[in-house]
Amino acid sequence: MKKFTLKLFTALTLLFPLFGSFTGQAAAQETINVVTTTTHLTDLVQDIGGDRVEVTGLMGPGVDPHGYTPTPSDIELLADADLIGHNGLHLEAMFTDVFAGMESAGSNIFALEEIVSEDDVLDFEFEGKDLEQDPHIWFDIDIWKNAAQLVAAELTALDSESGEYFQTNLDEYIANLDELDAYIQERVEEIPEESRYLITAHDAFGYFGANYGFEVVGIQGLNSQTEAGTGDIAAVADLVLENNINAAFIESSVPDRNMQALVEAVAAEGGELEIGGVLFSDALGTDEENAGNYFDAYRTNIDTIVDGLK
Ligand SMILES: [Zn+2]
Structure with missing residues (x-):
């Protein structure tokens, strides 16, 4: 009887390394x-x-x-x-x-x-x-x-x-x-070539513009943390008037005060610039905004840009 118990004990201890390897796999x-x-x-x-x-x-x-x-x-x-x-x-x-x-x-x-x-x-x-x-x-x-x-x-x-x-x-x-x-290529075709200007708060869309044929203008340059001067806004307002651009776009991650200032600067010169909507530039949005993941956000951006400019 004692012998059997010992054997069982030995068998169990022999099995432990196996249990150990199972836990090891679970860890992997x-x-x-x-x-x-x-x-x-x-x-x-x-x-x-x-x-x-x-x-x-x-x-x-x-x-x-x-x-x-x-x-x-x-x-x-x-x-x-x-x-x-x-x-x-x-x-x-x-x-x-x-x-x-x-x-x-x-x-x-x-x-x-x-x-x-x-x-x-x-x-x-x-x-x-x-x-x-x-x-x-x-x-x-x-x-x-x-x-x-x-x-x-x-x-x-x-x-x-x-x-x-x-x-x-x-x-x-x-x-x-x-x-x-x-x-993107298909939707961009809906915008006349001479209307392919993308005006946003800061220059987040350079790669987009280079790949899909847009002139991209950001009021604040590459970094959303820099301040736009009145000179920057006046220069963009001139560009809007010279090229008959009808819409500019807000960015979800950047305050819209410069964009409002641009709309006013264009109006002061007798022109009209609409806000074409919100773009998801440096941050995705939520599912409710149809921008909760990379693909939804990019598609939503394209739809907003095309609908605003065409
Ligand atoms: Zn940025």
Whole structure:
């Protein structure tokens, strides 16, 4: 009897390593804790990572990334993350020191700027002196495909067993981008070529303009945090009058006071400029606004632009 008990005990202890390996496998199936900055990147990581990731976006709908300052709880979330993703190209200007510190502390960080080549990046002359690089890369569908590839590679590096799953999501994402591109091209055709002017609060739409043939004018330049002078507004008002532009657009993440000032400046010269609607530029919106994800927001933008200008 004693012998049997011993045997049973031995059998059980032999089984424990097996139980252990089962728990080990369960651990491998744990989700990757990703912390991201902008809504566009958060949405991208969610789409590629699916149920293998737990994504926390620090910036919500309508939040301006140029001016967003990280909070103490943001820093805690970043410190606990398996993977940190940000746009880069100085978009999240207030995060520069935080990311530099985390990088030297050994955090796992990627920036979408890694995939933007010198040939692809748009340079922007600001106040006639510095050449800045345009950070609004999500509006360039080819660059955004590379961004999706980078995200898939980053996730696969942390969870190689899910590599095929990420690849499937990536293929689907790229197919959706192709479909979106076709939709944009088709809708843009509805606007007469001479009316393809996109006037917004700040220069978020440079890549969009370059790819789809729009002259893009932002009252505040590349950074929504800079102030527009009355001279800037007067210059844009002249452009509106000279080119018979009938509509300009508000951005959900930028106060609309400069746009109202522009409408008044045009009216003072005897012209008429309408507000063509709200565009989702540096932040996605909500599902109620039909802008809760990358694809809905881009489509909503195109519909607003085309309906305002055609
Ligand atoms: Zn911006």
